[in-house]
Amino acid sequence: MNTDIYKEGPVVHNAAFIDGHSVEIPILKILQQDGTVYQGAELPKINEEHAVKIYKALAFHRALDERMIGAQRQGRISFYMAALGEEAASIGGAAGLEAQDMIMAQYREQGALIYRGFSLENFMNQMFSNEKDLGKGRQMPIHYGSNELNYMTISSPLGTQIPQAAGYAYGQKLQGKDAVTLCYFGEGAASEGDFHAGLNMAAVHNAPVIFFCRNNGYAISTPSDEQYVGNGIASRGVGYGMKTIRIDGNDILAVLKAVQLARAYAIEESKPVMIEAMSYRLGAHSTSDDPSGYRTKEEEEKWHAHDPLSRMKSWMLAQNWWDEAQETALFEQLREDILAAVKVAEKIAKPPVEDLVSDVYDQVPEHLQKQLTSLKAHIKKYPEAYPLTAGRIK
Amino acid sequence: MNTDIYKEGPVVHNAAFIDGHSVEIPILKILQQDGTVYQGAELPKINEEHAVKIYKALAFHRALDERMIGAQRQGRISFYMAALGEEAASIGGAAGLEAQDMIMAQYREQGALIYRGFSLENFMNQMFSNEKDLGKGRQMPIHYGSNELNYMTISSPLGTQIPQAAGYAYGQKLQGKDAVTLCYFGEGAASEGDFHAGLNMAAVHNAPVIFFCRNNGYAISTPSDEQYVGNGIASRGVGYGMKTIRIDGNDILAVLKAVQLARAYAIEESKPVMIEAMSYRLGAHSTSDDPSGYRTKEEEEKWHAHDPLSRMKSWMLAQNWWDEAQETALFEQLREDILAAVKVAEKIAKPPVEDLVSDVYDQVPEHLQKQLTSLKAHIKKYPEAYPLTAGRIK
Amino acid sequence: MAQMNLLQAINNALDIAMAENDSALCFGEDVGHFGGVFRATSGLQEKYGKARCFNTPLVEQGIIGFANGLAAQGSTPIAEIQFADYIFPAFDQIVNESAKFRYRSGNEFNVGNLTIRTPYGGGIAGGLYHSQSPEAYFAHTPGLKIVVPRNPYQAKGLLLASIRDDNPVIFFEPKRLYRASVGEVPEEDYQLPIGKAEVTEQGSDITLLAWGAQMEIIEKAAEMAKKDGISCELIDLRTILPWDVDTVANSVLKTGRLLISQEAPLTAGFASEIAATIQQECFLHLESPIERVCGIDTPYPLSLEKEHAADHLKVYEAIKRSINY
Amino acid sequence: MAQMNLLQAINNALDIAMAENDSALCFGEDVGHFGGVFRATSGLQEKYGKARCFNTPLVEQGIIGFANGLAAQGSTPIAEIQFADYIFPAFDQIVNESAKFRYRSGNEFNVGNLTIRTPYGGGIAGGLYHSQSPEAYFAHTPGLKIVVPRNPYQAKGLLLASIRDDNPVIFFEPKRLYRASVGEVPEEDYQLPIGKAEVTEQGSDITLLAWGAQMEIIEKAAEMAKKDGISCELIDLRTILPWDVDTVANSVLKTGRLLISQEAPLTAGFASEIAATIQQECFLHLESPIERVCGIDTPYPLSLEKEHAADHLKVYEAIKRSINY
Ligand SMILES: Cc1ncc(C[n+]2csc(CCOP(=O)(O)OP(=O)(O)O)c2C)c(N)n1
Ligand SMILES: Cc1ncc(C[n+]2csc(CCOP(=O)(O)OP(=O)(O)O)c2C)c(N)n1
Ligand SMILES: [Mg+2]
Numbered sequence A, B: 001m002n003t004d005i006y007k008e009g010p011v012v013h014n015a016a017f018i019d020g021h022s023v024e025i026p027i028l029k030i031l032q033q034d035g036t037v038y039q040g041a042e043l044p045k046i047n048e049e050h051a052v053k054i055y056k057a058l059a060f061h062r063a064l065d066e067r068m069i070g071a072q073r074q075g076r077i078s079f080y081m082a083a084l085g086e087e088a089a090s091i092g093g094a095a096g097l098e099a100q101d102m103i104m105a106q107y108r109e110q111g112a113l114i115y116r117g118f119s120l121e122n123f124m125n126q127m128f129s130n131e132k133d134l135g136k137g138r139q140m141p142i143h144y145g146s147n148e149l150n151y152m153t154i155s156s157p158l159g160t161q162i163p164q165a166a167g168y169a170y171g172q173k174l175q176g177k178d179a180v181t182l183c184y185f186g187e188g189a190a191s192e193g194d195f196h197a198g199l200n201m202a203a204v205h206n207a208p209v210i211f212f213c214r215n216n217g218y219a220i221s222t223p224s225d226e227q228y229v230g231n232g233i234a235s236r237g238v239g240y241g242m243k244t245i246r247i248d249g250n251d252i253l254a255v256l257k258a259v260q261l262a263r264a265y266a267i268e269e270s271k272p273v274m275i276e277a278m279s280y281r282l283g284a285h286s287t288s289d290d291p292s293g294y295r296t297k298e299e300e301e302k303w304h305a306h307d308p309l310s311r312m313k314s315w316m317l318a319q320n321w322w323d324e325a326q327e328t329a330l331f332e333q334l335r336e337d338i339l340a341a342v343k344v345a346e347k348i349a350k351p352p353v354e355d356l357v358s359d360v361y362d363q364v365p366e367h368l369q370k371q372l373t374s375l376k377a378h379i380k381k382y383p384e385a386y387p388l389t390a391g392r393i394k
Numbered sequence C, D: 001m002a003q004m005n006l007l008q009a010i011n012n013a014l015d016i017a018m019a020e021n022d023s024a025l026c027f028g029e030d031v032g033h034f035g036g037v038f039r040a041t042s043g044l045q046e047k048y049g050k051a052r053c054f055n056t057p058l059v060e061q062g063i064i065g066f067a068n069g070l071a072a073q074g075s076t077p078i079a080e081i082q083f084a085d086y087i088f089p090a091f092d093q094i095v096n097e098s099a100k101f102r103y104r105s106g107n108e109f110n111v112g113n114l115t116i117r118t119p120y121g122g123g124i125a126g127g128l129y130h131s132q133s134p135e136a137y138f139a140h141t142p143g144l145k146i147v148v149p150r151n152p153y154q155a156k157g158l159l160l161a162s163i164r165d166d167n168p169v170i171f172f173e174p175k176r177l178y179r180a181s182v183g184e185v186p187e188e189d190y191q192l193p194i195g196k197a198e199v200t201e202q203g204s205d206i207t208l209l210a211w212g213a214q215m216e217i218i219e220k221a222a223e224m225a226k227k228d229g230i231s232c233e234l235i236d237l238r239t240i241l242p243w244d245v246d247t248v249a250n251s252v253l254k255t256g257r258l259l260i261s262q263e264a265p266l267t268a269g270f271a272s273e274i275a276a277t278i279q280q281e282c283f284l285h286l287e288s289p290i291e292r293v294c295g296i297d298t299p300y301p302l303s304l305e306k307e308h309a310a311d312h313l314k315v316y317e318a319i320k321r322s323i324n325y
C-alpha cells in the first residue's frame, strides 16, 4: 500500500491555475507527402516484402471501399462504412503487431483485417449476411470478426471494447503470453465513460494494451471541437500516468513506428500505451450519412492532399519496390475480384431458421427450442411470408 | 465549426513517448501547521467576522462528528459518516462561494451545509429519519439536502452528481444568474465514467462549475495508488482543457483562496475549473467500516499532525481573533447543544404511511393510491407489526 | 391541419415547446447544426441559437446526467439519445437518478422537467443495435413515465404533454414510422393525455393491445380476423408507465379475451406485466388464456428479422387460437 | 459437513473455483486485501496472490468491461459489484455486451466464463441505494443467466455451477442473510443445477413461489396458513433466467393456485413474467387469480421499510384471499 497519495510537485504560496493546455504534445511525422523521408527521421523496421504487403492491403482497402459504396447505392447491400483517407491507421496498426496479438476495433478498421488476410469471401459473406458469414448473418454489414485472425467481432455500441481490451490484455499477461491487445477507437468514442474506465483500469493493473485513437476530426456530424476542448485525446494520457504519443495518422511509417515501439514497451514493461493518430474522415460517416449537411467541400479538398495511399506509393516508387505497371495491374485485379466476389456472395442463401436461436446460450435452452418449434410450424403455414427460410424447413 | 483538430505542437521525426507524468503540478500552501503564513503567500479575502464564522463551522463539524459516531455506537442512529481531518475542504469550499451558488456534494461535505446554516435540528431530523426530516425519512443518515440553502440532496450512487453539476451550471449561465455550481467528489468517485462525462461536457459547453476533488487517499479500503497511477486527479485537468489547481486540503486559507479565484474565473470566463485538495481520511470510511483491516495506526498518526482545525486555530490565536476561553466555551456549548438535539430528535415520530407513496411522482397516481389504501387496511389488521405507522392511520 | 410525417410532427412539437419556454433546450449527439441523424431537431439551432440546441460529446451517461442537472436547476431539458439501443450507458442516471430525484429529497428537488426522446424499434434491417425496443427495462422503475406514440398526430400531442409533464418522461419514437407514417396534424398547440390508453376500434370478441409501431401490426391482423367474422377491439396503450389498467380491464370484461403484442422479446417484456394484472382484474371473465405475441427470446437479428418479429400473421394466428380455445 | 453462514459458503466456493482453475480471478471494489466490504473474498488475495484477487478502481462499467474482456480471452473472471444498487453503470456492458457477445459473433467469441456476484435486497435499513432487488431489470435479456440462492448450501452449489457454466451469469446474493443464514455445507466440491426450481415443501392447496431471501418470508406465511389448515407447496425458483416453467406449472396443475412473492416493486417485476406464463400454461386449472405479493411501487424507503416490504403477513393475507376466492 502506498500512502504517497500524489507526486510531490513544487510547493507554491501564490495561487495560480495550471493552464488547460499546459502539456505540449509533439507530433511524429516520418514520411512526407511526396514520398521522401524527413531529414533525420528514424524509420520503423520494414523491408520490401513487408512494405509490399502493407501497400497491397492499402490498395485492397481502397478498392473494397469504393466498390462497396457503389454496391450499397445499387441496393445490393444495406449499409457500408468506408475508411477513405484514414486507411494507414488500421493497416499500419496491424502491420506493427504480431499475429497472436488481439485487435479490438471500433468499426472503421477493416484495414487491420485485410492486413491479417481475412478473405474477400469472408468480407462479402458478412456484408451479404448469408449463411457463410462467420457471424451467421446477425449483424449489419462491416461488423466483422474472426477468432482465427485474433480480430474481435465488432460491436456497434461505442467505447465498450475499451475496458474489454484492458481485461483481454490483462488475461494475456497473466497467462504469460507473448501478446498484447490493440484497441482502436475514434475521438468521438473517447468521450464515453467506458474510455475513462478502460484507460484507468489498464494503467492501474498494468495491462499490455495499446490504445489507438483514430482522431479523424468528426463523429458523424460533430466536429472535434464540439467533442472536446483539450489538446486532442493524447493530452488525456498524463491523466492516467500513461506513456503517450501523437502521430500523423496518414503517415504509414509513423504509424508503424509508433505501434512497433508501443508493442515492445507494452510487452517489456507490462504497461499500456496510448497512440493518437491524427487523420480526417474523407468520406461520409456511413452510407446513411451525407456530410454536405455539416461541412464544406473545400475542407474535404484540403485533406485529399494528405492521402496516405499516394504518400506510401510515392515512397515505394522511390525505393524501387513498386512501379506504375504493378499499380495498374493490382487495382484492375482487385476491382475484378471484388466484383466477382459480390456476385458470388449475393447468391448464397441466408442463414437457416435454426440460426435465429443458436448462440444465445452455449446450448439452445428449452424455452427457445419451443419458440423455434412453433415458429417453424408457423412458417410452414405461411411460406410466402418468410421466403428466406421457408424453403429449407423440414 | 473548427477543423483545427488538434493544437499544433512541434513536429518531430524521432518517435518518443510523452511520459505519463510529464505535467508538473504545484501544490498551493498558505498556512503552516503552526498557524503562521508562508513567507510571501497571498491571503484569500478574509476578515475577522468571516474567519470566526469559518472556525465555528469547523468546530461544529468536529463536535457533531464525534458525537454522532458515539450515537451510532449506542445504537441511536443506524449509520454515520464523519469527515475527521478533512473538514477544511467542505467548509472552505462553502466559505469561498456566495449563498446563491449551488453545492452538489458527494456525502462527506456536511461542512458546507454547516457553514450555510443548516440547523442542528435539521441535521438531527435527517439522521433520525423522523417526520421533520426535510427528506421525509427516506434516505440513510447523512444524505442531507436543502433547497433553501442551495445544497443538493445527497445521492448514494457515486459520481452521478458530476455531469449533473455541469448541467446545473449550464442552466444557471443560460438564465443569466450570477451563480456557479460547486461539485464535490472523492478521488475514488473520480474513477467513475460519470466523472469523465461531466468534466468533458462542462469544458465543451463552458459551464461555470467548480469541480472540487477531495483526495483523501482512500476509497473505503482502496488506497489511491490502486485507484489511479497518474499524478493525482489534477493531472486530468489538461485532458479536458480545464484550468486546474492543486491545494493543501487541510489548509483552510489555501482552500478559501482557490475557491474564491475559481469562482471569479468561472463567472467571468464562463468556464469550469478543477480543484484538487490533498487531505487524508483520518477516521473510518463510515461507522460500518474498520480501517485496521487495511492500514496502520502509524499511517494515521502521521496525518493527525496535519489537523486543519488546530492549524486554523493557531492562526486565529495569532490574529487575536480567538482565544482559549472562547475555544473551551464553544466546544462545551456545542456538545451540550448536540446532545440536547439528539434527545429531541429521537423522540419525534417517524413519517406517516402516506409518505411512503408521495413524491414518487408529482401527484400520487391511481395505482399507488390503491396500493396505499390496501396497505392501510392491512396495517390496521396487524397494528403491532407496523408500530411506526399503525397508531396514526385513520 | 397539415400533412406531416412522424418526424415533422416531432420537430413541430419541439418548435412549439422551445418557442413558448425560453428555458427549453434540445441536445444530444448530432442534434445541433445537423438536426440529428434522423433530422428530428432540424432547424431548431438556427431558430433558437446554439445555446439552446446543440451537439453534445458522445456520452449518453453525460447527456442524461447533464439533463438531470438542468432539470433540477429549473430548465426544461429535452435530451435525445440517438438510438434506444444506446440508452443503456445512461441507465444509472435514469433509473437511480431521474426516477428517484424527487422521492429521495422529500421533494426538496426534482427533475420533473426532464424529457428523454429516443428512436426505438425494428423492421429496418438494423440488427442487434439499431432495432431494440427497451421500454420494459425502464418499466420496473417507479418515478418514471414512459410514452410511445403510434402516429404523427399522437406523437405531437403526446410529446408536448411529456415535455410539460412535471415528471421525468422517456418518449420512445417508433423510427420505422418516422417517414412512413403520415397524417393530419393540427399546426397549433395541443396535448394528448399521459397515462390514458385509447380504444382505437370497438369490437366484441377479443381485445388486441399494443403500442407504437406495433399498432399497425395488430390493425392488420384485426383486418384478417374480421374476414373470419371475428370482431376485435383495438387498444393503443400509449403510456407504458404508469399504465391505464382500467381501460384495458374494461375492454376485457366486455370481450373476455386479451392479446398483447410487443416488438421486444417475450420474457419479462411489458406484455407480461399487463397479462399478470389483467388475469387478476378479469379472472372470472376470461374465456381463454391471455396471449402474448412478442419477439422471439433472442437478441435482435439481421437477416432473420422477419422470422424474429411479432408480425401480423403471428398475431392473426394467436387471435384464432384464443377464439378457438 | 461444516456449519457455514452464507458468506462463508460463498467464500468457500470462490476458494474451490480459484484452486482448481489458475485462470479464475476475483476482483471488484475493495475485494483485494480487505476481502470486500462484506468480506466474501476474505483471504483469497493472500492465498492466490494480488494478480488473481484484487481491488479495482471505483468504476462498475469498467469492472464488467474488464471482466468481459477477460472472459473473451479465456480467463474465468468472477467480478463483484459492491451492491446490486450500483450495478446500473455497468448495465450497458451486461445487457448490450455480455449477453450478446456469443450471438453477434456467430460464436467466434463468447464470454461464457463470466460470473458477476452482487449482494442484493432490503431489510437492512439501507434505504434507496442499499436495498434494491434488480433481478427483473436483467431478466428481459436473452443470453444472460440469473441465479439467486436462498441459503448457504444453495449458495455454494449454485455459485460453483455459475462459475463453471459456459454462459454469463449474474449471481445475486441475499445480503440480509449473509450472516443470518447458517447451515450445513459440505466442505468438498459440489454443484446444484442452474435452470431448475426446487420444490422445498410439498402441499396441495396453493403453490407459493419465491427466490433468495424471500423464501424465508413465504415459509413463515406457510406456517401461519398451516394453522388454518391450508397446505402450501413451496417452490424456490433459484434461477430467474432461463426459468423453470415446468416445475412451477406442474405444481400449479396440482394445487390450482399460485402466489408469487418478490422483494422488488410489483410493476414489471419478475413475478409478472411468471404470472403471465402460468395463466397460459395452467388456464383451465386455476381456481383463483395468480397473486403477486411484492414491494410497493416506490423507490426503496428507509423509515417505512416494513410498510414497503412484501412481508409474511402480506403473503399470509394473500394466501387466504386466494383460497377464499
Ligand atoms: C454508445 C453509442 N452511442 C452512439 C452511437 C451512434 N454512433 C455510431 S458512430 C458515431 C460517431 C463515432 O465517432 P468516432 O468515434 O469519432 O469514430 P469515426 O466514425 O469518426 O470513425 C455515433 C455517434 C453508437 N454506435 N454507440
Ligand atoms: C456507484 C457506486 N459504487 C460504489 C459505491 C460504494 N461506495 C460508497 S463510498 C465508496 C468509496 C468512495 O471513495 P471516495 O470517492 O474517495 O470518497 P471518500 O469516501 O474517500 O470521501 C464506495 C466504493 C457507491 N456508493 N456508488
Ligand atoms: Mg471520429
Ligand SMILES: [Mg+2]
Pocket: B186, B187, B188, B214, B215, B216, B217, B218, B219, B220
Ligand atoms: Mg477518498
